[in-house]
Amino acid sequence: MEAPNLDFLFYPRSVALIGASNVPGKIGNSIMRSITLRFDGKIYAVNVKGGEIEINGKKFPVYKNIKDIPDEVDVAVIAVPAKFVPDVIDECGEKGVKGAVVISAGFKEAGRADLEEELVKRARKWGIRVVGPNCLGVTNLENGFDCNFNPPERQARPPFGKVAFMSQSGAFGAAILDWAASHEIGMSKFISLGNMADLDESDFMAYLGDDPKTGVITGYIEGVKDGRKFFNVAKEVTLKKPIIILKAGRTEAGAKAAASHTGSLAGSFKIYEAAFEQTGVLSAKSMRQLFNYAKALAMQRPAKGNRVAIVTNGGGAGVMMSDGLLESGMKLAELSEGTNKKFAESIEKGELPEHMSYKNPIDIIGDAPSSRYEVAMRYALEDPNVDVLVVIALFQSPALDEGIVDAVARMREYGKPIVFVAPGGEYPHRIARRIEKEAGVPVYETVEDGVDAVYALVKYGEWLKENGRL
Amino acid sequence: MEAPNLDFLFYPRSVALIGASNVPGKIGNSIMRSITLRFDGKIYAVNVKGGEIEINGKKFPVYKNIKDIPDEVDVAVIAVPAKFVPDVIDECGEKGVKGAVVISAGFKEAGRADLEEELVKRARKWGIRVVGPNCLGVTNLENGFDCNFNPPERQARPPFGKVAFMSQSGAFGAAILDWAASHEIGMSKFISLGNMADLDESDFMAYLGDDPKTGVITGYIEGVKDGRKFFNVAKEVTLKKPIIILKAGRTEAGAKAAASHTGSLAGSFKIYEAAFEQTGVLSAKSMRQLFNYAKALAMQRPAKGNRVAIVTNGGGAGVMMSDGLLESGMKLAELSEGTNKKFAESIEKGELPEHMSYKNPIDIIGDAPSSRYEVAMRYALEDPNVDVLVVIALFQSPALDEGIVDAVARMREYGKPIVFVAPGGEYPHRIARRIEKEAGVPVYETVEDGVDAVYALVKYGEWLKENGRL
The missing domain is CATH 3.40.50.261 (Succinyl-CoA synthetase domains)
Structure with missing residues (x-):
């Protein structure tokens, strides 16, 4: 027509x-x-x-x-x-x-x-x-x-x-x-x-x-x-x-x-x-x-696959996100050996903390500053097994600084879709608006909203791929 | 224990x-x-x-x-x-x-x-x-x-x-x-x-x-x-x-x-x-x-059954609420003959508008003032076939006055649980806070949140009934 x-x-x-x-x-x-x-x-x-x-x-x-x-x-x-x-x-x-x-x-x-x-x-x-x-x-x-x-x-x-x-x-x-x-x-x-x-x-x-x-x-x-x-x-x-x-x-x-x-x-x-x-x-x-x-x-490009990496400073939110993604038909990405090695080395060097988990979800622990997020986000996005990155930040932790806004903006270079989840009230809401405006990454108030976002990016990506447009 | x-x-x-x-x-x-x-x-x-x-x-x-x-x-x-x-x-x-x-x-x-x-x-x-x-x-x-x-x-x-x-x-x-x-x-x-x-x-x-x-x-x-x-x-x-x-x-x-x-x-x-x-x-x-x-x-008593009446000033929201309730295992109440008669008489008298629908959902149309809500809410709550009342108000319509707050408060006399849904932004939010404080009725921002509320009241009511506590 x-x-x-x-x-x-x-x-x-x-x-x-x-x-x-x-x-x-x-x-x-x-x-x-x-x-x-x-x-x-x-x-x-x-x-x-x-x-x-x-x-x-x-x-x-x-x-x-x-x-x-x-x-x-x-x-x-x-x-x-x-x-x-x-x-x-x-x-x-x-x-x-x-x-x-x-x-x-x-x-x-x-x-x-x-x-x-x-x-x-x-x-x-x-x-x-x-x-x-x-x-x-x-x-x-x-x-x-x-x-x-x-x-x-x-x-x-x-x-x-x-x-x-x-x-x-x-x-x-x-x-x-x-x-x-x-x-x-x-x-x-x-x-x-x-x-x-x-x-x-x-x-x-x-x-x-x-x-x-x-x-x-x-x-x-x-x-x-x-x-x-x-x-x-x-x-x-x-x-x-x-x-x-x-x-x-x-x-x-x-x-x-x-x-x-x-x-x-x-x-x-x-x-x-x-x-x-x-x-x-x-x-x-x-x-x-x-x-x-x-x-x-509206803010991110469609995903090329359904393998999702999660970076979080809260274990519980990582568990909930894993549930939500699986229940919506997504997969947790299995990180490559190369990525595991990079994490192990950064922990050895003291750049990342000893008690963190780099199985996916990547749990960088409650006292994570933005610099720790940046390392983890890069390793996840560089991994060929990762199609979409979910970043969860519990901003209630005083350790997390506003450098996160620029750190997220720098992740655009990888060209992979990113979804940000920041549960809570006024303070997270304020940073969320900055991340959306300055980094162009959509921020959601709850884990379940973030799951919707990933689903849409993956599902629409699949449609474009089926039709040779991605 | x-x-x-x-x-x-x-x-x-x-x-x-x-x-x-x-x-x-x-x-x-x-x-x-x-x-x-x-x-x-x-x-x-x-x-x-x-x-x-x-x-x-x-x-x-x-x-x-x-x-x-x-x-x-x-x-x-x-x-x-x-x-x-x-x-x-x-x-x-x-x-x-x-x-x-x-x-x-x-x-x-x-x-x-x-x-x-x-x-x-x-x-x-x-x-x-x-x-x-x-x-x-x-x-x-x-x-x-x-x-x-x-x-x-x-x-x-x-x-x-x-x-x-x-x-x-x-x-x-x-x-x-x-x-x-x-x-x-x-x-x-x-x-x-x-x-x-x-x-x-x-x-x-x-x-x-x-x-x-x-x-x-x-x-x-x-x-x-x-x-x-x-x-x-x-x-x-x-x-x-x-x-x-x-x-x-x-x-x-x-x-x-x-x-x-x-x-x-x-x-x-x-x-x-x-x-x-x-x-x-x-x-x-x-x-x-x-x-x-x-x-x-926290705000309402549990429901004695799963038959829900909906009063709304927006047809679309009524349709969505019907879907949500059915999908969660609730039922739309079939209004009794007595209730149908009361509605017909009120329409005849000009108390309610000619083009409204009093099949459930009860659609009192976009130009409904609070007085019209009051009549419809009463008729619904007086009906023995109704266990829970959902009131939907699209406050974007300038016809709806703040008298709705007192009208809802007066519905407490019926002793049946009420859930209020007011989608939108700042203005509905302000009235919502008043309805919660002054009428003690919980107000939700979206239809789907309201469905959750009804589900909880019905489901917990069922448990109490099974155990002879309701």
Whole structure:
């Protein structure tokens, strides 16, 4: 499938909000606030009532009809009652609008499939591509184009980064954005898919596959709209970048709930599982897992194999990591003789402590400073039997200095993927942010999150290898 | 087994730190700082060098020998090189000390089983009970008695609360404390078990079973010291309060790592699983799961059955919750005819919205204010087919007001367990803290965490019912 170029939807030069309102609390007011927050394209307000709207001291004249705007309009964001939407689409068409983001609810999800069909018919006539209806619209974290009506004090916006997210649930999508913001996960573009009357998850998947600002595509899906289309698009896109899907409606009860929520026939999860497997899509079981996968793949290259080395200053965490990796189908690397020799010599020289263990997990003991980490990390990464390195640091130990940040950064030279785990509270969190920013290595709060990260790197690496891309 | 009364270890009137130091960074200095931070019992410093120690402007004379202290001493915290420990134990014995917390390493874990045996022999002679050696000691969050040598700026201390935690890994235990502090999970007592030369996990389990300040007992275990003892104690204690164990060394690789870490023969996990099942111990697979379980059981009563009702303002979250519950062996409650009628009538009256779904999950739609939640929660809790209520709130929606806090508090009258899920970032987090404090209902950040919570309440309820205690 030819990927649709939807740049006009995410990078409009000019936007009209139809249904703009001056009344705080109204959706048409909230969207106006969101769009004007950071977006620097042209913004026009439209409402049959006319008048003027003031947002943060800035005044916008209100056009009674989109056709009155004395300028071209790329995208119309529509937030008027459902019954008016088809006619508004016609007006947009006459104006030459390329994309319509229909926020309004009251279509198929409310028993008005007829109104939704009419909407699509009109849009097709004019060649307008439609997002929604019944959605939170799109948010481009890069240029600030944001038609999400949830106010920023309720729902924070994440920083700009490499993860794109699309959601069949608007409310859950909003929670995800808020969550990603507080976990400092950088996002490229967010799409609330709504009823998918026109553009569906596969269209956006295809577009994001070609989007240079998106490194990882993620999505919350209850049911895909067109199975074959999804299959074909996913299979192509995953050769370029990872796709991670949280499929809800996996169980009978979940599928029933999905049917009454989005009307999707969730279908047997086994079929989805098989399709994901055959197209290289990573299937996440939870929101946290989705982002554990996404963060790893956004920051590290995929692994060439499943043999993992662990360097830790805490034996217990090493045991738990071993369990988690094995339970997820990974292997603990068997260190080569050469590596064993290097460790033995460093211990002899007093560079490493006598009571440490260099069986894998490599336990450099509770009083390890960063210099000891550096030696152990190098030996592990130099070993041809090691595909991925997991570094665990219990920063509660006062022996561990912040030199660890630079030490980890220096490990990039080996070109192997690294996952860092730093359990605890505020102090580890602070160093973790530095390791992510300065060394480009993803840091996780718990052992189990780290296991997810390794799994994603290995699993996606396998897919690329199978297809001759790694 | 008669539970040992170890109150003297957690509520000493007077403590001597043997190996106290004036040099910042030394363990004997760090422990002195920890003990003096909040503990208001008598504190004595002991070091063969004598002199004086100043901590935060307060001066302590240093006794050259514990026997020189002109007062009774309940507990000795010992942080001197391993080879001196047996003789120090003798001096403690002469002084009439009841408990010794041996922080020092260099015993069995370092190939000196002989020194450890000698330590135990001497302690037995004097009737001294020993924690450790090779441990972080004990922390009583109630009175501030804290001999953990990690400084508070590296490892925060959690608030006082109902969860006790014991750990066979000191480093991981420290990370857990730090993590619990940043997640505001209240703890009663923390025990770093170390080599368990004398007191072991079962002794503490038995003691904590009788401890009125502990509501839930949790532990990180690589291998139990005495299987039969553990079995008998656990079986008795779980009838009084829940025990949650994170057993590491579940896989072959994990078991090998455990053998080189604590020297525990981890044994087949299947045997542990069977023992946990037969004694009513909840088995957690991860740190987060352990605390998800613990928080639920600390704040809510166990469930009388596994039929769960879900009230949500987001359809997608309801679908995910349905999946998670089913996948964990719970059931979605089938609401009674009476309940269906109540919902239908409220919709007729306009008290509830037309397009909501009152099949379970009960989806009260994105624009639900707290008053709508209250009606739906009541109807669900009044239903005889409902054992547990899950409330999901996506606070990103500006329609949801803070009246939800009082509404949830009013649900206590029904006496059924409630779990609250509020995904997102800062704003939901702030309301969540209020719901926990003011309504006493545990709030979770993700759907999957909420599933853990329900599982724990149901599973522990089943155990109590089987044994005629619920």
